[in-house]
Amino acid sequence: MTFAALQPLADRAALYSVIRQDQLSSAADALGEHRWDADMTAGTLTFTANADPSRQLVTRALLIATIAPGPRSMLWAWAHPQGDPQGIAAQLRAYGEEHGIAELTSAEVPFPADASGDEDWIAAAAHTVGGVAVELTGRSPYYSAPVGGGTRAVFLLDAPLPQLTVADAMIVMPRMLASFSLPDARTAVWDLARLAGWTLTWTDEAFSGATVVDATGSATFSFDEHARISNVQSSLGGQR
Template sequence: MSDPVTLQQLLDDAAFLSFEHQLHLADQLGEHSWDVDLERGRFAFRAAASGAGPLLAQAPSGELVAHRVHLLGTAAPGPRSWLWSWANPSGFGEDTTDLARWLRDFGDRFAVPELVRAEVPFAELPLSEPDAGHAVGAVIDVAKAASQRWWSYNGDAGGGTRAAFLLEHPAFELPAPDGLRVARVLTERLFAGGIADHRRAVAAYASGRGLQQRWEPGHTGARLTAHGVDLRVRFDEQGRIGGVQGQASPA
């Protein structure tokens, strides 16, 4: 067995990079609808009558179909629990549950019991609020950090149940990092809370975005640089982000 990893560590690893992907996808899709056919392994976004983002506005017939769709599972308010797709009695196909099963193996290898158990009560997940929406968000971020697949969607499955998907399509890729965007990601994501180790979260984000990291003695600050990015992240005595300062010139 490899060295253990906690669910909270995976959440910290995903915090900023997941948030940036969410921002980018929202900007690109704009107003939209979606539908999924799990028997065919098909997930599609469709442009709304008005307000479609550039990705859908340029798509043929106003529709964009994901190259791959991975159903992670569902969070239901009735039992107040998360259910992995490979354990769902509906019996989804292997092509749509293969990533969830890979995560089960990851959980077994790194001693993350929440990834191995078929069903996990909301009360046993690190949630700010024990409901279906927050449960789906947490599991999606854990799955992103473990698999390094960063495009997600969660949708209404009826009756208050939320379904979680990871999607693959080359059109979703992030552009090169930009100083203003990086500063926005680091500051806005803090308001959502849920980050236990801010230094770990910043380091994981910088690594994921290809930013050079220069840490100050005692880890009181970190300078993040790349073409068009030159920022200093300051940490307070409790190790929390205390400010983001620096040059944010366009790339």
């Protein structure tokens, strides 16, 4: 556990976030071996092929927060010297004000007392913050960038990625579900449809299943008695 008050928000967006992260990874991997460079003045994060520097994936990078081991704290971008007080991170602060979440309204959030604060913990915390940003802004993907001294910066990216479709999601869904567990799978499926702009219909009043639909096809998720995903069946190829 990283920031306990923020985790439920990240959990809601978990399925959508991980698929969008996979889309970003695939686009960057298409460059072959590559590096990334952040230009805070220009507000860009660029992936560049090592073998051919003319091959690039250029994204607009919106700073959300930095997480640092020295002060053992997270600093929101709206309070950061290189951040924008009225930028995208201000949407998270507004949500915190509306719902009484101090971790979203405090400029600097200390690590929990029992947190190790090591590299692995900070990386996990960055994913939590990225998931919260996706959930509350509807924008994705996010990127967790090591920026020196053990500190990580979390960005939301405006990347040249295609809109996520049901067909695209079903191609990667078995791999995604095998790679990590969803704390609240039923809510994660609902939020996947919301964030992707699909139509979702519950299969019954007990919410034991959900069907998602867009122009590329449909998929039905079944849930077991513990609200875990037990099966996914899809029908693709333009079916509405």
